[in-house]
Amino acid sequence: MSARGEETGFRAVVRAPGFRRLLIGQSVSSLGDWVATLAFIAAAYAFSNRNQTAVAVVLVLRLVPPIFAAPVGGVVADRLPRRTIMVTCDVSRAALIAVVPFFPHIWVLYAIAFVHESISLFFLPARDASVPLLAPEGSLEEANGLILASSYGSIPVAAALFGALRLVSSHVPSFIPFSGAFRSHPTSFAFLFDSATFLFSAVMIAGLQLAQERTGGDIELFRDVAEGIRYVIGHPGLRSMAYGLIVSMFGGGVLFAVGIGYIHQTLHGSDVAFGWLASLWGLGMGIGLGIVRLLERRRGRAQVFLLAVTLCGGVLIFMGFVAVLWLAFIAAVVFGTVFAVAIVLALTLAQEVAEDRVRGRIMGGVQMLFRVGLGVGALGIGAIAHSIRRVHIILTLDGNQVGLLLGGVLILSGAVAASGVARKGRWPGA
Numbered sequence: 001m002s003a004r005g006e007e008t009g010f011r012a013v014v015r016a017p018g019f020r021r022l023l024i025g026q027s028v029s030s031l032g033d034w035v036a037t038l039a040f041i042a043a044a045y046a047f048s049n050r051n052q053t054a055v056a057v058v059l060v061l062r063l064v065p066p067i068f069a070a071p072v073g074g075v076v077a078d079r080l081p082r083r084t085i086m087v088t089c090d091v092s093r094a095a096l097i098a099v100v101p102f103f104p105h106i107w108v109l110y111a112i113a114f115v116h117e118s119i120s121l122f123f124l125p126a127r128d129a130s131v132p133l134l135a136p137e138g139s140l141e142e143a144n145g146l147i148l149a150s151s152y153g154s155i156p157v158a159a160a161l162f163g164a165l166r167l168v169s170s171h172v173p174s175f176i177p178f179s180g181a182f183r184s185h186p187t188s189f190a191f192l193f194d195s196a197t198f199l200f201s202a203v204m205i206a207g208l209q210l211a212q213e214r215t216g217g218d219i220e221l222f223r224d225v226a227e228g229i230r231y232v233i234g235h236p237g238l239r240s241m242a243y244g245l246i247v248s249m250f251g252g253g254v255l256f257a258v259g260i261g262y263i264h265q266t267l268h269g270s271d272v273a274f275g276w277l278a279s280l281w282g283l284g285m286g287i288g289l290g291i292v293r294l295l296e297r298r299r300g301r302a303q304v305f306l307l308a309v310t311l312c313g314g315v316l317i318f319m320g321f322v323a324v325l326w327l328a329f330i331a332a333v334v335f336g337t338v339f340a341v342a343i344v345l346a347l348t349l350a351q352e353v354a355e356d357r358v359r360g361r362i363m364g365g366v367q368m369l370f371r372v373g374l375g376v377g378a379l380g381i382g383a384i385a386h387s388i389r390r391v392h393i394i395l396t397l398d399g400n401q402v403g404l405l406l407g408g409v410l411i412l413s414g415a416v417a418a419s420g421v422a423r424k425g426r427w428p429g430a
Contacts, residue, residue, distance in 0.1 A: 012136045013143045019206050025204030029151040032197025034158035039190035047106040061114045072365020073122035082126040083210050089123035090202035098195040101188035125364035132351045133210055145289035146345040153301040165189040249373030254381045254407035262400040267325045277332050284336020292344045301345055308342040313411030320404035381407050
C-alpha cells in the first residue's frame with residue numbers, strides 16, 4: 001500500500017519520510033554518476049591517446065546492456081526484496097568505480113563501463129517499482145518528477161565539480177597514498193567521488209521500510225520475462241505507453257546526436273550557443289516537471305501523454321525546416337517541456353497500472369525502452385545525418401536538418417500507433 005495522507009502535491013511527497021530518504025540518496029548518487037560520466041569520457045580519450053572512437057565505444061557500451069539486463073533486473077525486483085537489491089547494487093557499483101584509477105587501461109574502462117551499466121539496470125527497476133510504495137497516494141506524478149529532476153538537474157553542478165576534482169587530482173601532495181596514480185590520471189578523484197556517493201545512497205536506502213508483494217517460488221527467467229510481456233500486451237494503456245515512450249526517447253537521442261552539428265554547421269553558431277541550447281532544453285524539462293500535474297488534471301492523462309509525444313515530433317520537424325538560431329532556442333525549451341511531460345506520465349502510468357507482483361518487470365521494460373530509444377535515435381539518426389551533405393526537400397537541407405526531419409516523422413508515426421492502441425482501452429486518469 002502507498003503511504004497515505006490528505007495532502008497531495010510536491011509538499012506531501014517531500015514530507016513522506018521514506019520517499020524523502022530515497023530522493024536524497026538518489027540526488028547525491030545522480031550527482032556522482034554525472035561526474036563519473038564525464039570522467040569516463042575524459043579517461044577514454046586519455047587512455048586511447050585521444051582517439052574519439054574510444055569515447056563512442058564507452059557510450060555504446062553503456063547503451064547495450066538494456067537489451068538483456070533490464071528485463072532480468074525486472075524479474076529479480078519482483079522475486080527478491082527490492083531494498084536488498086538496491087543496497088547491493090549501490091555497494092557493488094561503489095567498489096567497481098573505485099577500481100578505475102588503479103587500472104589505467106582502455107579495455108578495463110570498457111569492461112567497467114559495461115558491468116556498471118548492467119548493475120544499474122538491476123537497481124533502477126527495483127527503485128521505480130518502490131516509488132508507489134513510498135509516495136503519498138495521488139502524488140505519483142510529483143514523485144516521478146522529483147526523481148527525474150534529481151537525475152538531470154545536477155548536470156551543471158556535476159560539470160563544475162568534475163573540473164574541480166580533476167584539478168585537485170593533478171596537485172595531490174606526494175605524502176598522500178597512491179599520489180602518483182592520482183597525479184598521472186587526473187580523473188581519479190572524480191571516480192572516487194562517485195564511489196562515495198553510491199555508498200551514501202546505500203545507507204539512505206538501507207533505512208527504508210518497503211511492504212513489497214512478492215511472488216513465491218524460484219526465479220525462472222524466461223517464464224517470468226514472458227509473463228511480464230504478456231501483461232503489457234494484454235493492457236492497451238501499457239502498449240500505448242510503450243509506443244509513445246520509445247519514440248519520445250528516440251527524439252532525445254536525435255537531438256543528442258545532431259545537436260552540436262546543427263548549431264555549428266546549420267545555424268553557424270558556437271560552442272557557447274550549443275551550451276545555451278542544452279541549458280534551455282534542461283529549462284524546458286524543469287517546466288515540464290512543474291506543470292505535468294496541472295495539464296493532466298485539465299485534459300486527462302492519456303490526452304496529455306499523446307499530445308506531448310506528438311509535440312516532440314512536431315518540434316523536431318520545425319527545427320529541421322526553420323534554421324534560425326533564436327527560434328531553435330525557443331524550440332529547445334518546448335521540446336524539453338513536452339519530453340519531460342511524456343516521461344513522467346509514462347512512468348506514472350506504468351507504476352499505477354502494474355500490480356506490485358509484476359511491477360519490477362514492467363519498470364525494467366520502461367528502462368529498456370528509455371535506453372533503446374535513446375540509443376537508436378543517437379546512433380541511427382546520427383549516422384544518417386553525418387552521411388548526408390545536402391538534399392532538396394521543398395528547401396535545401398543539410399544532413400543535420402534531414403536527421404531532425406526523419407526523427408520527427410518517426411515520432412509522429414509512433415504517436416499515431418500509440419493513439420490507436422489507447423482508443424481500445426481506458427487509462428487510469430484518462
